[in-house]
Amino acid sequence: MKLPVAVLVSGSGSNLQSIIDRIEQGVLDAEIKLVVSNRAGVFGIERAKRHNLPYKVMLHTDYRSREAFDQAMVDAIVEAGVGDNGLVAMAGFMRIVTSVFLRAFEGRVMNIHPALVPSFPGVNGQADAADYGVKIAGCTVHFVDEQMDHGPVVIQAAVPCQAGEDGNVLAPRILKLEHRVYPQAIQWYAEDRLRIAGRHVELKVAGRPCARQPKADIEPETYALVWPPLEEGF
Amino acid sequence: MKLPVAVLVSGSGSNLQSIIDRIEQGVLDAEIKLVVSNRAGVFGIERAKRHNLPYKVMLHTDYRSREAFDQAMVDAIVEAGVGDNGLVAMAGFMRIVTSVFLRAFEGRVMNIHPALVPSFPGVNGQADAADYGVKIAGCTVHFVDEQMDHGPVVIQAAVPCQAGEDGNVLAPRILKLEHRVYPQAIQWYAEDRLRIAGRHVELKVAGRPCARQPKADIEPETYALVWPPLEEGF
Numbered sequence: 334m335k336l337p338v339a340v341l342v343s344g345s346g347s348n349l350q351s352i353i354d355r356i357e358q359g360v361l362d363a364e365i366k367l368v369v370s371n372r373a374g375v376f377g378i379e380r381a382k383r384h385n386l387p388y389k390v391m392l393h394t395d396y397r398s399r400e401a402f403d404q405a406m407v408d409a410i411v412e413a414g415v416g417d418n419g420l421v422a423m424a425g426f427m428r429i430v431t432s433v434f435l436r437a438f439e440g441r442v443m444n445i446h447p448a449l450v451p452s453f454p455g456v457n458g459q460a461d462a463a464d465y466g467v468k469i470a471g472c473t474v475h476f477v478d479e480q481m482d483h484g485p486v487v488i489q490a491a492v493p494c495q496a497g498e499d500g501n502v503l504a505p506r507i508l509k510l511e512h513r514v515y516p517q518a519i520q521w522y523a524e525d526r527l528r529i530a531g532r533h534v535e536l537k538v539a540g541r542p543c544a545r546q547p548k549a550d551i552e553p554e555t556y557a558l559v560w561p562p563l564e565e566g567f
Numbered sequence: 568m569k570l571p572v573a574v575l576v577s578g579s580g581s582n583l584q585s586i587i588d589r590i591e592q593g594v595l596d597a598e599i600k601l602v603v604s605n606r607a608g609v610f611g612i613e614r615a616k617r618h619n620l621p622y623k624v625m626l627h628t629d630y631r632s633r634e635a636f637d638q639a640m641v642d643a644i645v646e647a648g649v650g651d652n653g654l655v656a657m658a659g660f661m662r663i664v665t666s667v668f669l670r671a672f673e674g675r676v677m678n679i680h681p682a683l684v685p686s687f688p689g690v691n692g693q694a695d696a697a698d699y700g701v702k703i704a705g706c707t708v709h710f711v712d713e714q715m716d717h718g719p720v721v722i723q724a725a726v727p728c729q730a731g732e733d734g735n736v737l738a739p740r741i742l743k744l745e746h747r748v749y750p751q752a753i754q755w756y757a758e759d760r761l762r763i764a765g766r767h768v769e770l771k772v773a774g775r776p777c778a779r780q781p782k783a784d785i786e787p788e789t790y791a792l793v794w795p796p797l798e799e800g801f
Contacts, residue, residue, distance in 0.1 A: 449703060452686045466766035468723040468794040469683060469705065489702040491683075491725040493794040496769040532700035535730040558792035560702040560727040 346377025351512035360566035460500025580611025594800035601647035694734025
């Protein structure tokens with residue numbers, strides 16, 4: 334039985350693509366029931382079309398309130414078959430959701446943010462990190478609560494940041510890891526191995542072989558620390 | 568010519584010990600000219616005695632203002648021989664310094680903080696990280712400015728954090744890395760390889776061989792990401 338998933342996008346949807354790819358490779362036991370975009374003409378929708386996935390463009394500007402928009406999304410997602418056993422995965426979805434949405438999918442909404450939270454929440458995580466002058470940047474998959482980029486953390490990946498690098502240099506380095514950790518987090522959810530206790534997300538051990546760790550080398554592109562460790566296939 | 572260093576402590580001084588050890592091993596080209604503690608009876612002072620290092624207990628409560636205390640520290644440090652070519656290393660020094668201190672040693676005061684700044688500044692970095700539920704924690708060596716745990720970053724180290732671990736479990740894992748990155752940062756300073764440009768600290772490449780990277784293994788104790796990479800001896 335595959336995990337029913339709805340993916341919310343606002344832009345190019347490269348994290349949507351990484352989820353699609355892992356599903357098509359047979360390592361992620363999920364089925365995308367619906368792709369929702371709150372913007373028209375974005376490439377995320379194009380990706381859904383190319384892979385014959387159901388999609389819906391829902392412009393938040395068409396709704397009178399955040400709550401009305403969220404309720405409409407809830408209805409569309411439930412109708413698409415993502416009910417009590419499904420997951421909602423935000424993938425570059427540029428809107429805060431309200432309690433209307435979170436109550437409908439309690440403990441079942443994930444997001445990925447391109448920073449090591451609680452550092453650098455918001456829309457410019459990579460550039461903010463580079464501007465701050467961190468030596469280690471990264472990304473975070475977390476369950477969603479009503480604060481931005483704030484809910485319980487599932488997995489994080491750390492990558493080097495060099496002096497003088499800006500957000501444009503840093504972003505693709507982080508994105509490479511995003512494309513590995515998000516499908517992994519969703520697979521753990523599909524295997525029912527995640528337990529939320531307060532702010533802590535526990536991963537049940539399953540004895541899966543770990544993926545080969547990034548090579549230790551002087552090149553920043555080859556370094557990373559991922560925790561919990563990625564498993565084979567991710 | 569060895570780098571003259573003053574070390575400021577408020578407690579057990581384990582980072583002071585790591586600096587002493589690397590000096591005695593001949594890998595850190597520095598000489599500790601003075602250890603200052605703002606608290607009496609701390610083990611940091613005991614370490615100074617054991618290694619025949621000059622030390623001074625200066626109780627901030629004996630001074631009328633932060634500025635007066637800072638000026639007294641400046642006088643003692645300069646008198647001990649840490650002048651324009653020296654470095655002041657805070658090692659668990661639990662006080663904010665004022666511009667009186669920072670102007671006297673501009674760009675020459677370092678601190679180590681047990682978190683990946685800007686996350687978790689303040690006195691409980693490790694416990695705050697564990698309570699937040701991060702999967703990756705760490706430590707930061709930075710130049711000091713007038714905000715707490717805020718100045719330009721020299722080096723950072725990232726380590727895993729497991730669900731359910733508290734600050735007491737996490738602290739020694741981070742401390743192991745602190746004891747490697749702080750002497751390394753001071754050695755880079757001694758070699759005149761650090762350049763501060765705004766919030767960015769650039770490390771001049773010197774072609775030194777890198778230390779062996781931590782082994783990739785399932786045990787959290789064996790994982791770490793350090794950037795810039797540690798060089799041989801550290």
